[in-house]
Amino acid sequence: MKNYWIKRIASAFLVLGVVLILNFLLFRMMPGDPVSSIIDPRFSPEAKEQLRKIYGLDLSLSRQFILYAKQMITFRFGISFLTQRPIWEELSSRIPNTVALLGSALILSAIIGTLLGIKAALNRGTVIEKIVLWGGAVSFSFPSFFVQLILLMCFGYLFPIFPLRGTISIPPPTGAMAAVADYIWHMSLPVISLVLLGFGGWALYVRNLMVKVLGEDFILMAKAKGLPSHNIIWGHAFRTILPPVITIFLLALPGIVSGAVITETVFSLHGVGRFLLESVTGHDYPAAGAAFYLLALLTIMSNLIADLAYGFVDPRVRFERRGKR
Amino acid sequence: MKSWKRWSFIALFLIILTAIAGPFLFGTDPENPMAPPFSKPVWLDRDAPLTRILELTEGETTKTFKSKGDPPKQFRLKGRIRFEGTPVKATLVWRTPREEILLEDLSRYSDILIDLDGRDITFKLNIGLSAFDNAMDKLMPAEGEYSLYIESDVPVASAELTATLEGGRWGVLGTDQRGRNVLYLFVMGIRVSLIVGISATLIASMIGLSMGLLSGYAGGFTDSVIMRSVDVLLSIPILPILMALAGIWGKGLWQLVLILSLFSWMGTARTVRSLTLTLRDACFIENLRALGAGTPYILARHLLPETLPLLLANIALGVPGAILAEAGISFLGLSDPRVISWGRMLHEAHSFGAFTTGAWWLLLPPGLGIAFLCLIFLDIGKFLEEMVDPRLKGGNDK
Amino acid sequence: MIRISHLYVSYRSTFSDVEAVTNASLTIAKGTIAALVGESGSGKSTLLMAILSLLPPGTLVKGKIIFDGEDILQIPESKLNRIRWERIALIPQGAMNSLTPVLSVGQQIREILSFHNGIKGLPAERKTAELLDKSGLPSSVAGRYPHELSGGQKQRASIAMALACDPDFLLADEPTTALDVITQGEIVSTLSKIVRDTGMGMLLVTHDLPLATSVADHITVMKNGLIVEQGSTEEILENPHHVHTRELIAALKVLEGGNSN
Numbered sequence: 003m004k005n006y007w008i009k010r011i012a013s014a015f016l017v018l019g020v021v022l023i024l025n026f027l028l029f030r031m032m033p034g035d036p037v038s039s040i041i042d043p044r045f046s047p048e049a050k051e052q053l054r055k056i057y058g059l060d061l062s063l064s065r066q067f068i069l070y071a072k073q074m075i076t077f078r079f080g081i082s083f084l085t086q087r088p089i090w091e092e093l094s095s096r097i098p099n100t101v102a103l104l105g106s107a108l109i110l111s112a113i114i115g116t117l118l119g120i121k122a123a124l125n126r127g128t129v130i131e132k133i134v135l136w137g138g139a140v141s142f143s144f145p146s147f148f149v150q151l152i153l154l155m156c157f158g159y160l161f162p163i164f165p166l167r168g169t170i171s172i173p174p175p176t177g178a179m180a181a182v183a184d185y186i187w188h189m190s191l192p193v194i195s196l197v198l199l200g201f202g203g204w205a206l207y208v209r210n211l212m213v214k215v216l217g218e219d220f221i222l223m224a225k226a227k228g229l230p231s232h233n234i235i236w237g238h239a240f241r242t243i244l245p246p247v248i249t250i251f252l253l254a255l256p257g258i259v260s261g262a263v264i265t266e267t268v269f270s271l272h273g274v275g276r277f278l279l280e281s282v283t284g285h286d287y288p289a290a291g292a293a294f295y296l297l298a299l300l301t302i303m304s305n306l307i308a309d310l311a312y313g314f315v316d317p318r319v320r321f322e323r324r325g326k327r
Numbered sequence: 328m329k330s331w332k333r334w335s336f337i338a339l340f341l342i343i344l345t346a347i348a349g350p351f352l353f354g355t356d357p358e359n360p361m362a363p364p365f366s367k368p369v370w371l372d373r374d375a376p377l378t379r380i381l382e383l384t385e386g387e388t389t390k391t392f393k394s395k396g397d398p399p400k401q402f403r404l405k406g407r408i409r410f411e412g413t414p415v416k417a418t419l420v421w422r423t424p425r426e427e428i429l430l431e432d433l434s435r436y437s438d439i440l441i442d443l444d445g446r447d448i449t450f451k452l453n454i455g456l457s458a459f460d461n462a463m464d465k466l467m468p469a470e471g472e473y474s475l476y477i478e479s480d481v482p483v484a485s486a487e488l489t490a491t492l493e494g495g496r497w498g499v500l501g502t503d504q505r506g507r508n509v510l511y512l513f514v515m516g517i518r519v520s521l522i523v524g525i526s527a528t529l530i531a532s533m534i535g536l537s538m539g540l541l542s543g544y545a546g547g548f549t550d551s552v553i554m555r556s557v558d559v560l561l562s563i564p565i566l567p568i569l570m571a572l573a574g575i576w577g578k579g580l581w582q583l584v585l586i587l588s589l590f591s592w593m594g595t596a597r598t599v600r601s602l603t604l605t606l607r608d609a610c611f612i613e614n615l616r617a618l619g620a621g622t623p624y625i626l627a628r629h630l631l632p633e634t635l636p637l638l639l640a641n642i643a644l645g646v647p648g649a650i651l652a653e654a655g656i657s658f659l660g661l662s663d664p665r666v667i668s669w670g671r672m673l674h675e676a677h678s679f680g681a682f683t684t685g686a687w688w689l690l691l692p693p694g695l696g697i698a699f700l701c702l703i704f705l706d707i708g709k710f711l712e713e714m715v716d717p718r719l720k721g722g723n724d725k
Numbered sequence: 726m727i728r729i730s731h732l733y734v735s736y737r738s739t740f741s742d743v744e745a746v747t748n749a750s751l752t753i754a755k756g757t758i759a760a761l762v763g764e765s766g767s768g769k770s771t772l773l774m775a776i777l778s779l780l781p782p783g784t785l786v787k788g789k790i791i792f793d794g795e796d797i798l799q800i801p802e803s804k805l806n807r808i809r810w811e812r813i814a815l816i817p818q819g820a821m822n823s824l825t826p827v828l829s830v831g832q833q834i835r836e837i838l839s840f841h842n843g844i845k846g847l848p849a850e851r852k853t854a855e856l857l858d859k860s861g862l863p864s865s866v867a868g869r870y871p872h873e874l875s876g877g878q879k880q881r882a883s884i885a886m887a888l889a890c891d892p893d894f895l896l897a898d899e900p901t902t903a904l905d906v907i908t909q910g911e912i913v914s915t916l917s918k919i920v921r922d923t924g925m926g927m928l929l930v931t932h933d934l935p936l937a938t939s940v941a942d943h944i945t946v947m948k949n950g951l952i953v954e955q956g957s958t959e960e961i962l963e964n965p966h967h968v969h970t971r972e973l974i975a976a977l978k979v980l981e982g983g984n985s986n
């Protein structure tokens with residue numbers, strides 16, 4: 003067990019290292035003058051010289067990288083070209099929104115997907131199973147932004163139940179309660195859209211695993227033991243498929259984080275993903291690098307948490323390697 | 328063979344045909360504005376009048392059409408008329424079933440530019456209305472025959488006139504924010520999705536195949552390095568990297584293909600590796616080794632044919648991912664603005680006013696197009712997979 | 726007393742119905758061991774599962790299974806869950822895959838104790854250790870997961886589980902298949918000792934006639950879903966009626982002859 007944890011943490015650090023290298027290379031090793039992609043060309047020569055120092059552009063590449071890694075790990079991202087303000091200042095106000103968006107969407111779609119998947123597995127050939135199968139097909143073939151645009155058109159324009167854009171109303175409402183309600187109102191449609199897009203795949207996967215596990219001998223045994231069906235379904239069947247469910251969650255995680263960029267763009271949310279897009283389109287490279295780094299960090303951390311959870315739920319973790327299919 | 332009757336093969340064939348024939352079907356440049364911006368498709372909102380475009384092209388002096396008397400919302404007339412010589416008396420006339428209306432006096436000009444707008448007060452006064460009247464009530468009052476013609480005492484050298492009777496409905500799929508024909512854009516969008524989807528997946532599969540073969544066959548250090556990179560790449564959010572690369576490297580179609588394939592070979596590599604491992608241990612390979620066959624020979628002669636069917640299925644199943652990724656990047660506005668693609672159409676709809684005008688019909692064609700194309704490739708992939716492994720057939724129940 | 730009379734079971738499968746048990750009548754009394762012998766596919770497990778009313782949904786069942794004056798086939802599910810395990814417990818066939826893989830042996834036993842007897846916490850742990858001991862396992866096995874046990878140990882864990890609620894009847898479905906001969910002997914003797922000590926009744930399903938003759942009081946022989954021979958062990962050994970039984974006994978004699986040589 004201890005071995006497993008050490009391995010997982012080590013692999014998280016490996017991924018972090020690769021992210022840092024990629025990030026470093028992506029924005030520095032591009033064709034053309036490397037300086038111009040890191041330092042705003044409109045700056046005065048003195049300011050440029052100072053920034054050169056900060057970024058250590060006169061040092062050797064490896065020294066530059068070490069300096070860069072240090073800055074990234076301590077969240078010192080530098081100054082944005084576009085806003086001329088510290089990037090961290092800009093990002094820190096956005097992180098809670100992105101985490102809230104992805105977190106609540108993930109939790110909701112996991113709960114709904116799991117419940118529907120189990121229901122579908124227990125009631126083969128019913129409407130619920132059809133919903134799950136279709137929901138799965140939608141989430142694998144429809145572009146997420148298309149579904150979101152349609153939802154926005156329906157419930158933001160044709161039946162204006164939800165706002166068309168933004169994270170808070172302008173002007174912002176007064177009072178804490180009103181502010182919270184306003185925030186929830188703005189986040190509802192994005193979260194709902196992500197849940198609609200996410201639950202299908204989740205439910206389909208849970209259903210397939212459940213159908214398989216319900217045919218196993220130990221489920222028949224649990225019935226023979228006279229256990230109530232609630233115990234059998236959750237305590238035996240679902241408990242058994244929990245490890246592969248976590249595995250698929252791990253595989254889906256990077257895609258979910260990528261989805262933040264698109265969702266925040268469609269709904270014009272004040273989040274890290276849209277900041278990344280704005281920075282990329284505005285050629286604000288330090289800002290884009292920082293946003294990418296934060297999104298990757300978010301993925302790595304969720305990955306680690308899921309990995310550790312996996313260690314808890316799978317007793318075979320000591321003997322078998324995960325990911326063998 | 329029955330397999331060719333599968334719907335996905337037929338659909339793919341038809342789509343490719345449309346993509347090739349597209350530019351020839353429409354004749355003009357897809358970028359040309361065809362009708363007023365945000366015109367609805369003709370099948371929508373049946374009560375609203377159609378947008379009608381009357382064109383007097385070279386040599387023509389009259390254009391006649393029938394109307395059911397549904398007055399359009401706007402009238403515009405634009406163009407240029409040249410005479411052979413200077414006419415003493417020439418007029419541009421609009422004839423309704425009730426009267427003849429003098430739109431513009433062309434006398435004493437040999438070359439004249441026309442630009443009339445129904446909302447223009449001078450125009451209203453010219454045709455005998457007050458500033459507060461609606462010009463359309465006079466211009467299209469009832470059901471019957473209407474015509475636009477030029478009368479003059481010298482021959483018309485050339486007349487290029489376009490009268491737009493804007494009713495808000497035009498074309499099979501309407502128009503976008505620049506008045507472009509959405510149907511045309513939609514047909515043009517097929518190519519990008521197909522080209523990017525297929526070629527990115529092909530290149531990715533080639534990379535995946537070589538990596539998988541190398542990893543499985545070489546084993547040892549090479550293997551663990553490759554497999555670790557696969558693991559790492561699979562646990563990083565790829566879209567931000569693609570965005571950054573698209574932003575830095577330029578936005579061309581082929582750059583996009585390259586970027587996409589660089590980050591989507593991992594799945595294939597894993598599959599090919601595990602297949603190679605099982606085959607490597609199979610005794611026929613051992614025998615070949617004993618006979619002194621070199622490694623490249625073994626790879627080429629035996630492993631490749633064995634992995635090929637699986638690879639084909641993998642390619643088909645990988646195409647939707649590439650199509651969706653391309654659409655996503657285009658939707659984010661990171662693709663070449665001169666290349667029409669479905670993602671780009673959605674991007675423009677989102678950023679240029681579809682939501683303030685409620686032009687939902689701009690969303691459906693590209694979105695459903697992407698989804699349909701993805702479903703086709705998923706189905707083909709499933710079919711190929713079943714060919715490789717017949718146990719999967721009817722596998723829904725297992 | 727479990728009294729099965731005129732039992733018919735036919736499975737619904739996609740192509741045709743399979744009649745797995747035809748007109749079977751059988752009685753198991755408390756304090757005795759009844760053996761059900763027959764070749765593979767003769768319907769033994771089917772008959773056993775019918776007693777617990779655990780046949781797959783859609784299976785056609787006719788006849789009666791009287792237990793405590795009530796027909797098990799007519800009892801509603803909620804009441805059945807009180808009969809299952811508290812009165813009639815099962816030792817499954819093979820036992821290879823009958824333990825939930827993600828729960829430790831102790832967890833699985835304690836779950837039964839908690840639901841059926843309301844025993845929780847420390848008393849439950851003590852009882853678990855006691856049960857494991859009775860089935861010939863060290864109490865440390867409680868903390869282990871099924872994949873950490875050998876086949877024989879899994880089988881013993883299944884026995885411990887079956888004894889958890891002190892049932893009146895044990896249904897043992899080929900408890901020793903897939904085990905080596907020595908382990909087989911040990912497990913069967915553990916089982917018969919427990920049955921004799923506690924005075925419960927047992928239906929032992931096996932395709933192994935020598936094993937049946939060595940422990941059972943009564944033997945029933947099945948073939949193709951039909952009961953072809955029924956009687957006390959001595960009767961059957963002395964005077965087998967059916968050809969099939971005679972063949973089986975002949976084989977047994979040959980074996981014994983071989984052993985004595």
Ligand SMILES: Nc1ncnc2c1ncn2[C@@H]1O[C@H](COP(=O)(O)OP(=O)(O)OP(=O)(O)O)[C@@H](O)[C@H]1O
Pocket residue numbers: 736737738743744745763764765766767768769770771772781818932
């Ligand atoms: N779920 C089922 N659906 C359809 N047929 C079944 C099912 N279970 C068993 N059968 C059929 O019923 C017959 C009896 O099966 P059963 O499992 O009772 O045999 P058995 O005597 O226990 O054999 P073994 O010694 O191999 O365990 C067999 O022909 C089998 O194919």
Ligand SMILES: [Mg+2]
Pocket residue numbers: 769770771818898
């Ligand atoms: Mg059996």
